[in-house]
Amino acid sequence: MAFDREPVGAGVWRVSTPLRRDEALVGAAQVELSLDELAHLKRRLRLIDAAILVCSTLLISVALAFFLERRVGRPVAVLVAGMQRAESGELGVRVAAARGGEFAFVAGTFNRMLSRIEELTAGLESRVRRATRDLAEKNRELQQANERLWQAQLEVGRSGRLAALGQMAATIAHELGTPLNSVLGYTQLLQRESWPADEREKLAIIESQVQRMIETMRSVLDRTRDRELERAPVALAPLVTEALTMVSSRLAGRDLALENRVPLDLPTVPADAAALRQVLLNLLTNAIDATEPPGTITVRAAVLSQNGRPAPSLELTVSDTGHGMAPEELRRAVEPFYTTKAPGRGTGLGLAIVDHIVRAHGGQLEVESERGHGTSVHVRLPMEAS
Numbered sequence: 001m002a003f004d005r006e007p008v009g010a011g012v013w014r015v016s017t018p019l020r021r022d023e024a025l026v027g028a029a030q031v032e033l034s035l036d037e038l039a040h041l042k043r044r045l046r047l048i049d050a051a052i053l054v055c056s057t058l059l060i061s062v063a064l065a066f067f068l069e070r071r072v073g074r075p076v077a078v079l080v081a082g083m084q085r086a087e088s089g090e091l092g093v094r095v096a097a098a099r100g101g102e103f104a105f106v107a108g109t110f111n112r113m114l115s116r117i118e119e120l121t122a123g124l125e126s127r128v129r130r131a132t133r134d135l136a137e138k139n140r141e142l143q144q145a146n147e148r149l150w151q152a153q154l155e156v157g158r159s160g161r162l163a164a165l166g167q168m169a170a171t172i173a174h175e176l177g178t179p180l181n182s183v184l185g186y187t188q189l190l191q192r193e194s195w196p197a198d199e200r201e202k203l204a205i206i207e208s209q210v211q212r213m214i215e216t217m218r219s220v221l222d223r224t225r226d227r228e229l230e231r232a233p234v235a236l237a238p239l240v241t242e243a244l245t246m247v248s249s250r251l252a253g254r255d256l257a258l259e260n261r262v263p264l265d266l267p268t269v270p271a272d273a274a275a276l277r278q279v280l281l282n283l284l285t286n287a288i289d290a291t292e293p294p295g296t297i298t299v300r301a302a303v304l305s306q307n308g309r310p311a312p313s314l315e316l317t318v319s320d321t322g323h324g325m326a327p328e329e330l331r332r333a334v335e336p337f338y339t340t341k342a343p344g345r346g347t348g349l350g351l352a353i354v355d356h357i358v359r360a361h362g363g364q365l366e367v368e369s370e371r372g373h374g375t376s377v378h379v380r381l382p383m384e385a386s
C-alpha cells in the first residue's frame, strides 16, 4: 500500500492512500496527523518518567536509611556507648553482639579486649598494692635503721663525753694527787718534830684537810672510772629500802612521801649491788629535786616476761608527782652534762651514769615524763647475765 504524505499547515501532516478493489480504484483514505499533539504526548510521558524517578529515589533512600539505621546506626551506637562507659573506668561493661556480620565481629573483639584490659588492670592493681606494701615495709625498716643510727650516735656521744670526763678526772687526780701526797708526806714529817701545842694543832688541821682533799679526789675518780661490774644475785627489796633510808635524810621537814612498793618475794637479779645502789640514789635524788611538797615518790619493781624473749627481765620504776619535763628536756635528759638545775646544784651526770650502768648490765633505761604530770624512770635488767 502506498502512502502519500504531505505537510498541511504547521505541525500537521496529512497521510492519504487510494483504496482499490480488483485493481479498480474505489476510493481513498486520508488521515491528518497533528505533530503538536504528539509533542504534547511526549512531554506528558517525560513528566510521568520524572515523577516515577523521584518517587523511586525517595523510596530507595527511605529503605536505605531504614536499613542503615537498623544494621549500622544501632550497633555503632551500642559500641560507642560501651566504649564511653569503658573509658569512664567501667571495665566490666560488655556490648551485646549484633546478629552476625561485621558488627558482631567488632563487638566480640571489643568485649575480648575489655576482658583482657580488666585482667591486666587487676594484675597491675595487685602488683601496685604489693609494691606499695613492700615500699611501706622498707620505709619502716629505714625509719628503724635511722632510729638505731640516731641512738648509736647519741650513745657514742654520751660514752665519749663520759670517757672524756673519766680521763679528765684521772688527769686532775694525778696532777693534784702527786703534790697533795707530797704535802701530806712533808706535813707528817713536820709532825714528827717537837712543836708547841699550838703549832701541832695547826699541823694536824693541815694534815686532815689534805687527807680530805685526797679522799674527795679518790671518790670522784671512783664515781667516774669505768670499773668492772661485779655481778652477784641481788635482792632488790632490801637495796631499795636501804636507798630510801639514805635519801630520807634529805627530806627533813618536807611533805614528801616515799613509797616502797617492791614485792619482797621478787626473784634476784644478776647485778653489781653497788652500781644498782648508785642508780637508785641518782633516780631518787632527781625525783626529790623535781617534786615540790606535797608529793609522792614511788619505787616499784616487777618481772616482765616479754613474748618472744627467751629470758624475762626485771623492771625497776621510780616515779614522782613532780614538775615533769618538757619534750626537749626529756630528749636531752640522759645527755652527759645536761642539767636544768642551778649552778652548783646539778652536774648533769646523774642520768648519764644511770644509763651507763644499766647498759653495762645489758639492760635499758626509759624515761617517761610530761610537763606538770611527773616522771617515771624505768630500768629494765635482764634476769640472766649475758
Ligand SMILES: Nc1ncnc2c1ncn2[C@@H]1O[C@H](COP(=O)(O)OP(=O)(O)O)[C@@H](O)[C@H]1O
Pocket (backbone or CB within 6 Å): 282, 286, 287, 290, 320, 322, 323, 324, 325, 329, 333, 334, 338, 339, 340, 341, 345, 346, 347, 348, 349, 350, 351, 352, 374, 375
Ligand atoms: N624526775 C625528774 N623530774 C623532772 N626532771 C628530771 C627528773 N630527772 C631528771 N630530770 C631532768 O634531767 C636533767 C638531767 O638529770 P641528771 O642527769 O640527773 O642531772 P642533774 O640532776 O645533775 O641535773 C635534770 O636537770 C632535769 O632537768
Ligand SMILES: [Mg+2]
Pocket (backbone or CB within 6 Å): 282, 285, 286, 346, 348, 349, 350, 351
Ligand atoms: Mg641528777
